[in-house]
Amino acid sequence: MDGKMLARLGAVVFVAIAITATVIEMTRKDDPAPVRTAPTLQPPADPLRATLRRCQQLGEAATSDPACLAAWAESRDRFLGRTSAPDAPRQTEGQ
Template sequence: MDSKMLARLGAIVFVAIAITATVIEMSRKDDPAPVRTAPALQPAADPLRAALRRCQQMGEAAVSDPDCLAAWAESRDRFLGRAPVSAVQQQNAGQ
């Protein structure tokens, strides 16, 4: 093949690729799917969170505060997925 024929073949391949890319781009939908946000799972005001924040601000004095000890126990129970101690005591008392 001579250089003119090779140049023509290259131009035809280029035009064919350009037309294919144009057709693919035109067949796409322009509207993206609407984004749905998940609803908030926790209430805006969590009393346990407020109690833990208060205990954090108290510093070392929180170690002897009964409210802080109760808040820490409840937080630990929530984290570990256990029933609160008071609920377990009520179940045992009812038996």
């Protein structure tokens, strides 16, 4: 066998393999996998969050609002991991 004949034979074999692979791929039926969506979890309603939103919308007036001051204190305690203690009576300087 001379070199030309070997090259032609190699080309024919390559084309035959390529055509076979193409036919196999075209006859394959791809069933798309069903899309499964995870259920969305809704966290329980947090009244503190709603109060903090209201205080945010009040702007600077919230600094004198007792409900906002209490909400901020509770939020701070939650963040720091403290348990909320009952309010102790405060003593004033005059008494």
